Amino acid sequence: MEPIVSVEKLRMKYPGDESLIFKDLSLTFDQGEKVLLLGPSGCGKSTLLQVLSGLIPNSIEVPMKAEKLKCPSSWGYVFQDPDSQFCMPFADEEIAFVLENLSVPKEEMKEKIENQIRNVGLNLGHTSIETLSGGMKQRLAIASVLALEPEVLFLDEPTAMLDPEGTKEIWDLLKEVGKDKTVIIVEHKIDHVLEFIERIVLLNDDGQIIADGPRDTILSLYKNEMREHGIWFPGVWDEYIQKYAPTREHQFTDGLPLLDVQGFSGFRNKEEKIHVEELKVHSGEWIVIRGENGAGKSTLLHALMQFIKTKGTYELLGNPIKMVKNPTDHMTFVFQNPEFQFVANTVYEEIAYSLRIDKRPQQEIDERVRSLLKVFRLEAHRDKHPFQLSMGQKRRLSVAASIVIDKKIILLDEPTFGQDSKNTFALLEWFEEYRRRGITVIMVTHDEHISKNFATRIWTVKGGNVISDKNIAQAGFVETKVKRSVM
Amino acid sequence: MNVSNAETWLHGINPSLKLGVLIVLCIVALFIHDLNYMMNITIGVLILFLFFTGHSIKRILLLSIPFCFIFISTSSAMILFGQGETLWFEWGLISITEESFMRGLLVGFRALFFAALGLTFSLTTRPVNLFYSLMQQVKLKPKYAYSFMAALRLIPIMMEEFQTIRNAMKVRGFERGKGIRSVYFKMKSYSIPLLSGSIRRAHRIAVAMEAKRFTDTRDRTYYYEFGFSKMDHGFILYFIILLLAGFYLSIQFPLVSI
Numbered sequence: 001m002e003p004i005v006s007v008e009k010l011r012m013k014y015p016g017d018e019s020l021i022f023k024d025l026s027l028t029f030d031q032g033e034k035v036l037l038l039g040p041s042g043c044g045k046s047t048l049l050q051v052l053s054g055l056i057p058n059s060i061e062v063p064m065k066a067e068k069l070k071c072p073s074s075w076g077y078v079f080q081d082p083d084s085q086f087c088m089p090f091a092d093e094e095i096a097f098v099l100e101n102l103s104v105p106k107e108e109m110k111e112k113i114e115n116q117i118r119n120v121g122l123n124l125g126h127t128s129i130e131t132l133s134g135g136m137k138q139r140l141a142i143a144s145v146l147a148l149e150p151e152v153l154f155l156d157e158p159t160a161m162l163d164p165e166g167t168k169e170i171w172d173l174l175k176e177v178g179k180d181k182t183v184i185i186v187e188h189k190i191d192h193v194l195e196f197i198e199r200i201v202l203l204n205d206d207g208q209i210i211a212d213g214p215r216d217t218i219l220s221l222y223k224n225e226m227r228e229h230g231i232w233f234p235g236v237w238d239e240y241i242q243k244y245a246p247t248r249e250h251q252f253t254d255g256l257p258l259l260d261v262q263g264f265s266g267f268r269n270k271e272e273k274i275h276v277e278e279l280k281v282h283s284g285e286w287i288v289i290r291g292e293n294g295a296g297k298s299t300l301l302h303a304l305m306q307f308i309k310t311k312g313t314y315e316l317l318g319n320p321i322k323m324v325k326n327p328t329d330h331m332t333f334v335f336q337n338p339e340f341q342f343v344a345n346t347v348y349e350e351i352a353y354s355l356r357i358d359k360r361p362q363q364e365i366d367e368r369v370r371s372l373l374k375v376f377r378l379e380a381h382r383d384k385h386p387f388q389l390s391m392g393q394k395r396r397l398s399v400a401a402s403i404v405i406d407k408k409i410i411l412l413d414e415p416t417f418g419q420d421s422k423n424t425f426a427l428l429e430w431f432e433e434y435r436r437r438g439i440t441v442i443m444v445t446h447d448e449h450i451s452k453n454f455a456t457r458i459w460t461v462k463g464g465n466v467i468s469d470k471n472i473a474q475a476g477f478v479e480t481k482v483k484r485s486v487m
Numbered sequence: 488m489n490v491s492n493a494e495t496w497l498h499g500i501n502p503s504l505k506l507g508v509l510i511v512l513c514i515v516a517l518f519i520h521d522l523n524y525m526m527n528i529t530i531g532v533l534i535l536f537l538f539f540t541g542h543s544i545k546r547i548l549l550l551s552i553p554f555c556f557i558f559i560s561t562s563s564a565m566i567l568f569g570q571g572e573t574l575w576f577e578w579g580l581i582s583i584t585e586e587s588f589m590r591g592l593l594v595g596f597r598a599l600f601f602a603a604l605g606l607t608f609s610l611t612t613r614p615v616n617l618f619y620s621l622m623q624q625v626k627l628k629p630k631y632a633y634s635f636m637a638a639l640r641l642i643p644i645m646m647e648e649f650q651t652i653r654n655a656m657k658v659r660g661f662e663r664g665k666g667i668r669s670v671y672f673k674m675k676s677y678s679i680p681l682l683s684g685s686i687r688r689a690h691r692i693a694v695a696m697e698a699k700r701f702t703d704t705r706d707r708t709y710y711y712e713f714g715f716s717k718m719d720h721g722f723i724l725y726f727i728i729l730l731l732a733g734f735y736l737s738i739q740f741p742l743v744s745i
Contacts, residue, residue: 059697077698083644084688085695087637089615096710097633101700103708130643144699307654326660333658339684340648341655343676357660387683402658 003028004182005052005072005152012051012064021047022207031151034183034196036215039203040229041392041420045186046156048207052184053077053154072152072182076145080160082137091117091127091140098147116143120173133293135166142173152182159189160418163293163446168192188420189232194219204229230420237449240425246432246454248286248472256318257282258330258408258440259304264312266303274299276312276466279459283408286435287442288451291461297444300461301411304442305333317408331409336417338398342386347378350386351401358405368404375430376400392423399427403434410434412443416450428454493541497611500722501713502620508726509608515730516600522593523741527733529600531725536603540610550610554602562595589743614639620713630703637692641685648684652677 006028013020021044029035029052037045050056054071057064079085088094095113104112117124120143122136129137138158145153155174159167171192174183178196187193200218202211202225210225211218219233226233259281266274274296281287289297303310306327314321316330324330335341344350351372355365373379376396381389386397395415403410410431416424431441432454445451451458460468497505519525537547569591571584618632656676 053698055694055698059694077695079691079695079698081688081691084691086640087633087692087696089636089640093615093710097696097701098699100707100710101702103706106708106710106712109708109710129640148700302654305654305658307657328658328660333654335651335655337651339680340652341659342680343656343659343672354660 003070004031005029006068006070007052007066008068010051010064010066012062014062025207025209027201027209029182029184031182032180033199034178035199035201036185036187036190036193036197037201037203038226038231040205041390043203043205044207045203049154049156049184049186074148074150075152075154076148076150077154078141078145078156078158080157082134082141082161085141086129089128091124091129094129094140095144095147098144102148112147116147119143119146119177134162135169138162138170139173142177146177150181152184153178155183155185157187165292171196191234194234230422232421236421241453244429248454248456258317260315262313264310264314266299267309268299272464274303274464279466279469281440283438283440284435285440285457286455287457287459288455289442289444289459289461290451295461296464297461298413301333301413301442301444305331305411330407331411332402332407334399334402334410334412334415336413338394339387341398341401345385346383347386347397348382350397351404353401354404372400372404392419395419395423409440409442412441414444416445416447495539495541495611496718497535497539497607498541499716499718501624501715501719502612502617503624504715504719504722505608505612506617508723509604512604512726513601516597520593521737522589522743523737524733525593525596525600526742527736528729529596529603531729531733532600532603532607536607540607542610550606554599557602558595558599561598562591565594566591616711619709619711623709623713626705628703629705629707633696633701637696641688644688645681645685648681652680
């Protein structure tokens with residue numbers, strides 16, 4: 001059978017880079033195949049997907065050469081970022097945009113748009129895309145791709161920015177709509193993908209194919225390679241927990257609480273968005289904040305950091321928050337997108353920044369920065385601009401820069417989001433080490449494994465209220481319910 | 488940002504036509520040097536602005552505040568410092584003459600006329616409709632029309648990012664820096680992540696658009712089709728009558744005598 005997509009002896013190189021991304025790579029796909037491309041981050045999987053679809057070099061100009069390249073005539077591409085794949089403000093207009101590109105007559109558009117939107121389980125007409133959740137945006141993206149009536153679907157980590165719930169839903173949908181199509185997938189979080197695909201192509205750091213074959217064979221034979229490359233293969237957490245069991249002991253309960261809030265509310269645009277009846281936080285705790293998207297988890301962190309207006313009692317280290325001149329002297333915050341935090345031109349200066357503002361002596365700065373560079377494995381990049389780092393490195397740098405001056409409390413918003421397993425475990429181990437030194441870690445995360453294995457305490461947020469507060473000691477946990485309040 | 492509103496007959500006017508009429512009117516206004524005439528046609532436009540945009544009167548008045556300010560500032564400069572023969576009042580540098588007062592009012596009304604016209608247009612025209620109509624009536628290249636529409640999507644995203652960067656800077660102890668160096672530093676730290684983020688996002692949107700088979704050919708179909716209707720004739724007629732009647736009234740019944 002003639003393959004539907006194929007490439008032979010592909011060679012390409014990013015301008016300015018010294019080495020080739022791909023050297024003589026050959027790959028073919030048959031009609032109806034469901035294939036997963038796996039590899040360490042930065043190995044060029046997404047680039048390969050773009051070459052196979054023809055986006056490179058037609059839309060993205062990268063010098064490349066291939067002895068033979070066969071791109072499908074009808075294809076659709078789903079990207080990872082829900083916010084940057086639409087060009088129109090309303091949902092129906094976005095699908096209309098695709099139909100216009102295909103020169104579908106205006107009379108047929110309305111019906112087709114309704115069909116596509118219904119197909120992906122959405123129920124919207126003329127709805128502003130801005131008001132949709134991430135999961136709904138990805139659904140809409142799939143709907144607009146399906147409007148192309150593609151034979152081949154390229155999926156580039158379509159759920160990288162979604163929570164576990166959304167991830168599952170999107171994959172369920174993709175399985176349904178991709179049934180009789182050729183589907184080529186790049187994805188890190190593979191638990192939902194595995195039952196859908198039949199073939200895995202495994203790449204290494206240098207963009208070479210190290211294995212290509214049926215799913216089960218690859219999964220059983222190449223576990224070591226996958227572990228090494230930080231791929232989230234099934235069972236990676238269990239393996240990790242057997243090797244590294246966090247103690248979750250909690251020895252700092254006596255003494256003053258670090259944070260003490262009572263009848264505390266946070267406001268956005270004058271609307272109460274989060275309410276806490278009563279919570280006390282002690283040193284050495286690892287608190288995970290759980291809840292659905294939009295429940296108010298991040299808002300709670302923002303309220304504690306005083307990014308937004310708050311009311312009620314809030315004491316930081318025994319002082320009313322209004323009397324604390326700079327709450328950031330005692331707490332620090334790591335944002336979901338590390339890029340927003342960078343202020344300096346080099347990795348070294350980035351970490352040194354807060355120390356310089358604090359007017360510490362040069363020698364101390366140097367020592368402190370060097371030790372952090374080492375701990376966070378960034379020594380080799382000390383003179384690079386922060387924006388030149390990979391996503392995992394950026395995340396590590398943002399953490400390092402935030403904790404360079406010892407703070408009593410670290411607040412984190414989805415710190416392990418979109419990270420491979422290696423980076424995730426490394427970050428968690430650092431947090432655990434800080435926690436043992438008596439620093440309190442408060443993090444918003446969707447990752448069940450973190451709440452199960454690292455947290456000493458779990459807050460659940462629902463509809464703008466903290467509805468439960470579970471204390472988990474090593475020997476079972478004591479549950480203390482927080483009074484529910486009605487907004 | 489919620490700016491939903493009722494639709495009025497002004498919404499139904501062909502957007503390209505509306506834009507064309509607006510440009511012509513602005514040019515015409517530049518050549519009107521008669522205060523009475525200027526006042527009459529400004530009132531005509533203000534009627535549209537105040538009652539026919541479909542927005543609540545509260546929002547209309549709120550939007551008028553900066554334009555009242557423009558009116559006062561442009562006219563007062565001319566009134567207080569302009570030259571003229573018939574002196575009304577003098578105090579130091581300030582000298583108000585009849586001629587300067589009239590010219591001041593003329594300049595002020597012209598500014599008000601531009602503002603009211605521009606606001607009326609933007610309050611009654613969705614950008615998407617404008618670009619669709621420009622593609623259909625003025626044969627604007629789809630490449631430009633769609634890139635403008637995509638760019639409009641970036642604005643609210645950028646505003647959100649700006650807020651995040653501000654918070655991030657707070658965490659890093661940014662507010663504590665003082666002096667000119669720190670201002671320069673602040674500008675750099677805000678603009679670089681904002682710009683780099685937008686450039687990356689714009690590039691991604693562009694690739695996504697091409698992945699959806701967007702090409703710069705004109706033989707595409709349109710989800711929204713715009714033509715001309717009776718309402719468009721009415722719209723043009725309104726302004727023709729306004730210009731003629733304004734001129735007639737300014738001669739027969741001048742509001743101020745010069």
